[in-house]
Amino acid sequence: MSSLADRIRDRTCRYGVLGMGYVGLPLALAYAQRGVHVVGFETDAEKVRAVQAGESYIPDVPAAALAAAVASGHLEATTDMSRLAECDVISICVPTPLSKSRDPDVSFVDAATRSVEAALRPGQLIMLESTTYPGMTEEFLLPRFERLGFALGRDFWLAFSPERVDPANRTYGIENTPKVVGGVDEASTRMAVEFYRIAVQTVHPVSSARAAEMVKLLENTFRSVNIGLVNEVALMCDRLGLDVREIIAAAATKPFGYMRFDPGPGIGGHCIPLDPIYLSWKLRTLEYRARFIELAEDVNLAMPRYLVERVTQALNRLGRSVKGSEILVLGVAYKRDVGDTRESPALEVIRLLRDRGGVVTFADPYVDSVWLGEVELRARPLTPEALARADCVVVTTDHTAFPWAQVARHARLVVDSRGAVPRAEVRGTLVPLSGPALEGRPGGPAEAPAAPAAAGRIQP
Numbered sequence: 001m002s003s004l005a006d007r008i009r010d011r012t013c014r015y016g017v018l019g020m021g022y023v024g025l026p027l028a029l030a031y032a033q034r035g036v037h038v039v040g041f042e043t044d045a046e047k048v049r050a051v052q053a054g055e056s057y058i059p060d061v062p063a064a065a066l067a068a069a070v071a072s073g074h075l076e077a078t079t080d081m082s083r084l085a086e087c088d089v090i091s092i093c094v095p096t097p098l099s100k101s102r103d104p105d106v107s108f109v110d111a112a113t114r115s116v117e118a119a120l121r122p123g124q125l126i127m128l129e130s131t132t133y134p135g136m137t138e139e140f141l142l143p144r145f146e147r148l149g150f151a152l153g154r155d156f157w158l159a160f161s162p163e164r165v166d167p168a169n170r171t172y173g174i175e176n177t178p179k180v181v182g183g184v185d186e187a188s189t190r191m192a193v194e195f196y197r198i199a200v201q202t203v204h205p206v207s208s209a210r211a212a213e214m215v216k217l218l219e220n221t222f223r224s225v226n227i228g229l230v231n232e233v234a235l236m237c238d239r240l241g242l243d244v245r246e247i248i249a250a251a252a253t254k255p256f257g258y259m260r261f262d263p264g265p266g267i268g269g270h271c272i273p274l275d276p277i278y279l280s281w282k283l284r285t286l287e288y289r290a291r292f293i294e295l296a297e298d299v300n301l302a303m304p305r306y307l308v309e310r311v312t313q314a315l316n317r318l319g320r321s322v323k324g325s326e327i328l329v330l331g332v333a334y335k336r337d338v339g340d341t342r343e344s345p346a347l348e349v350i351r352l353l354r355d356r357g358g359v360v361t362f363a364d365p366y367v368d369s370v371w372l373g374e375v376e377l378r379a380r381p382l383t384p385e386a387l388a389r390a391d392c393v394v395v396t397t398d399h400t401a402f403p404w405a406q407v408a409r410h411a412r413l414v415v416d417s418r419g420a421v422p423r424a425e426v427r428g429t430l431v432p433l434s435g436p437a438l439e440g441r442p443g444g445p446a447e448a449p450a451a452p453a454a455a456g457r458i459q460p
């Protein structure tokens with residue numbers, strides 16, 4: 001019987017992917033396309049049916065490629081977790097959300113670990129890919145396997161490798177996104193590196209699973225903190241009477257030592273709002289306060305309310321209140337060109353506007369409806385009439401597909417948290433995220449604001 005290392009080397013290993021979501025399905029497909037036999041494990045029977053039928057439910061996974069992998073016999077899916085025993089290598093790719101009290105919710109990893117435990121047998125490599133706090137692989141998974149009498153490095157190998165799947169990213173996919181890998185021991189690191197080298201061009205080993213867990217958290221904490229910084233700069237610019245987008249665009253001309261982030265209505269998605277909290281939570285158990293993470297969270301979470309204040313003031317200037325006003329929100333997805341509304345700040349903006357008595361509708365080409373508690377709001381078509389009828393249009397997601405020039409020409413009042421509306425086309429009133437409003441010319445394109453006088457240059 002060849003060893004696990006041999007089976008990885010000659011690609012005869014059987015690979016189990018536990019969790020066939022936006023991380024697991026692309027991963028499973030990448031290995032199936034390289035001739036590895038892959039079994040996808042799901043608790044959702046509908047996902048299993050779809051995979052078996054070659055129907056893709058992940059936009060980044062082409063149905064044709066999925067169908068071909070299934071037809072080739074290299075990819076199958078099942079809800080039967082006992083079949084994990086067939087697999088030599090297992091990746092756990094399940095959600096790691098936050099609980100209602102904003103603490104790590106490890107229930108999905110716990111359930112997946114129980115399935116692996118029940119099927120554990122000598123000769124398996126187990127890898128956790130779900131983003132989690134430093135120490136989880138070693139402190140939560142390892143003891144569960146050892147207490148069954150299995151020995152690390154003899155019977156099983158255990159590693160962590162952060163997922164770096166970026167939905168809708170046309171440039172980077174599984175194969176060309178470098179993979180960081182850290183084993184609970186050195187042999188596990190080596191085994192996991194060899195396995196990932198089958199499908200990934202660049203594999204970067206680190207000294208431990210804990211290090212690999214921390215790498216991912218640094219990556220996404222870096223984003224959360226820098227987004228928090230530019231959001232606070234927006235709040236500063238508002239008090240200084242400056243347009244934050246002008247300031248950021250100018251700063252971004254610096255070709256070194258600066259990385260552009262843009263302010264907005266807050267942060268959404270299943271990564272950036274959550275991952276840093278896994279780190280600050282863990283550090284609190286070590287009696288350390290992760291102040292940057294907490295401050296960024298405070299600023300980012302305050303942005304929806306700040307935006308609603310801008311809407312309120314804009315309506316007040318027109319002698320109206322939010323109460324009774326028709327407000328059209330453009331975009332409920334958490335970022336442009338995706339249909340994911342998880343943690344979307346737009347939902348909080350809508351909730352706050354409704355709480356103030358606003359009559360709120362939304363348009364989003366990627367989202368049919370959203371639930372606000374017990375209330376379902378269905379997307380409305382974005383038409384010139386809808387734009388003209390709204391007392392206020394609020395831009396929360398800058399989808400490429402939105403007709404921005406049309407928005408500029410037909411909206412009487414637009415509060416734009418994303419800098420998406422072309423100023424030269426504005427006919428009504430444009431209120432940016434910070435700084436003075438722009439009054440368009442009703443009869444035609446607004447005068448583009450004069451270029452700010454360059455410091456020191458005497459106007460003719």
Ligand code: SAJ
Nearest residue numbers: 163164165166227261262263264267268269271272334335
């Ligand atoms: N956001 C801003 N300003 C910015 C950038 C983002 O307000 O300058 C907001 C977005 O609108 C969104 C939230 O932050 O609401 C998160 O945006 P994101 O661009 O970070 O997108 P995500 O959540 O899809 O993050 C993923 C992450 N990928 C993984 O964790 C594997 C992240 O590490 C990637 O850097 C990011 O995609 C990416 O670059 O697209």
